[in-house]
Amino acid sequence: MNIRASIESDLSDDQPVVLPVEAYISGDYARQENEKLWGKVWQVACREEEIPEVGDYYTYEILDESVIVVRTAPDEVKAFYNVCQHRGRRLTEGCGRTKQFFCRFHGWRWDINGENAFVLDKQDWGTALNPDNLRLKPVKVDRWGGYVFINLDPDCEPLETFLDPAAFWLDPFELEKMRYRWRQWLYFPCNWKVALEAFMEGYHTLGTHPQLGNFGFGSTWSRAHGKHSVFGTGTREGVGKTGGGTTSMLGDAPEDSRTFVADYMTHLYETVNANTTETIVNAAKRLVDVLPKTATPDEAVAKMMELAHEDDAARGVVWPQIDPEHFAQSGIDWHVFPNTIILHGVTFILGYRARPHGYDPDSCIFEVYVLERFPEGEVPQTEWVYQPDQTEEKWRLVLTQDFSNMAEVQKGLKSRGFVGPRPNPVQEQAVINFHHNLAEYMGTGAPKPYP
Numbered sequence: 001m002n003i004r005a006s007i008e009s010d011l012s013d014d015q016p017v018v019l020p021v022e023a024y025i026s027g028d029y030a031r032q033e034n035e036k037l038w039g040k041v042w043q044v045a046c047r048e049e050e051i052p053e054v055g056d057y058y059t060y061e062i063l064d065e066s067v068i069v070v071r072t073a074p075d076e077v078k079a080f081y082n083v084c085q086h087r088g089r090r091l092t093e094g095c096g097r098t099k100q101f102f103c104r105f106h107g108w109r110w111d112i113n114g115e116n117a118f119v120l121d122k123q124d125w126g127t128a129l130n131p132d133n134l135r136l137k138p139v140k141v142d143r144w145g146g147y148v149f150i151n152l153d154p155d156c157e158p159l160e161t162f163l164d165p166a167a168f169w170l171d172p173f174e175l176e177k178m179r180y181r182w183r184q185w186l187y188f189p190c191n192w193k194v195a196l197e198a199f200m201e202g203y204h205t206l207g208t209h210p211q212l213g214n215f216g217f218g219s220t221w222s223r224a225h226g227k228h229s230v231f232g233t234g235t236r237e238g239v240g241k242t243g244g245g246t247t248s249m250l251g252d253a254p255e256d257s258r259t260f261v262a263d264y265m266t267h268l269y270e271t272v273n274a275n276t277t278e279t280i281v282n283a284a285k286r287l288v289d290v291l292p293k294t295a296t297p298d299e300a301v302a303k304m305m306e307l308a309h310e311d312d313a314a315r316g317v318v319w320p321q322i323d324p325e326h327f328a329q330s331g332i333d334w335h336v337f338p339n340t341i342i343l344h345g346v347t348f349i350l351g352y353r354a355r356p357h358g359y360d361p362d363s364c365i366f367e368v369y370v371l372e373r374f375p376e377g378e379v380p381q382t383e384w385v386y387q388p389d390q391t392e393e394k395w396r397l398v399l400t401q402d403f404s405n406m407a408e409v410q411k412g413l414k415s416r417g418f419v420g421p422r423p424n425p426v427q428e429q430a431v432i433n434f435h436h437n438l439a440e441y442m443g444t445g446a447p448k449p450y451p
Contacts, residue, residue: 018420019420019447020448022445025362029445030356037442042163043062043151043338044340045069045141045149045150046060047148049379057095059092059094063358067150068092079148080139081138083136083137086105091110099111107120139152140153140154140156144159169225172330173320178373181372183370183382183384184367184387185387186386186388196354199341199402200434201431202231202332203220205217209398209401221331222426222429224433228335229434230335231427232331260300262281266284271396275343276345276348279312280304283305283307287304305346317374335433339355348370348371348372349372350368352368353367368395390403419451
């Protein structure tokens, strides 16, 4: 795919629109999502590192459905509906390792390939039971970037087609070579779309994170790419990366770019625990030793990345080779339809996933995680941590600031004095595109011109 052609074909006409509130607050809409949306789309179930060995399984839940994702061979993953073919009891919960899936109701068993291995007193059925009608029902499964996707629609389009062109932009970052550094989740008193949209645009930065104004944060750009979308920093054309490896939202040149960049990287690490790495932070702190005070911001960022690259190489972390123009145009934050957010860097990811919590439009499950590249043998052992305590101690400053908006937005969406969300047509194009695509699946709720 040609970079410029891809950009030009997806540029929006930037027409202001109003979004329907029903998509956020209607119980009927929430129930219809089960069949029309979640029953039709590719969605992230887990990452491959969560099922590294043969027999490892992960139980993924979306509304009433439960799916077993299991590694059946070193390079093979399968998925099955998590339901006993006898009386409907679920077979697994959480994650683990097994040679057979065992129903704790009547003891029926299946191997990891979904073939029935045991039926108690099978002769009682005569010839009614056979391998075909006893087999666990399969679910479409595929992999990309270290993520395992499932699709409940047996006639769905291939994952490769579904992800186009998001995969084109993100593939050079080799997401499959990253591993969890930390991961947490919680319930939010808001619709899953409200939670997701809080991380789909950068227009909120100065309002929600005023401390970042100290680092010259300005306007952002946003672009639709088919089902997916991206936002970045800098010009409308999308130049928002400098130095070949880190995000830059620097405004006017600071008095000393060396300390400015170091302070910025340190602030990110301390207040987000993401969007950079310890290696990059340490490299930034050495800029005062290797650059003159007259260095420009671009020179400071470029030197920081050069030092970090060398430091990572020395400890066994290999960086991907990414074309500078591709890097610049790839933005900083991808929405992979319908419910995944990926903020990518050269050796790290900050990721989000939002799912409905039952059929209550006012509740969702929200997950946050960080991936990084690690030296061989030094990958940290992590697990999903349920963390309902929305404090700075547990979630860091920036995320708690984001969290503070979600419940209040959900309340405001129900006001008689509110006609509907009116996203910035330039900087929140990702939100508008999200609702255009939702309307395609749901058959209702398309963004409309201003009344």
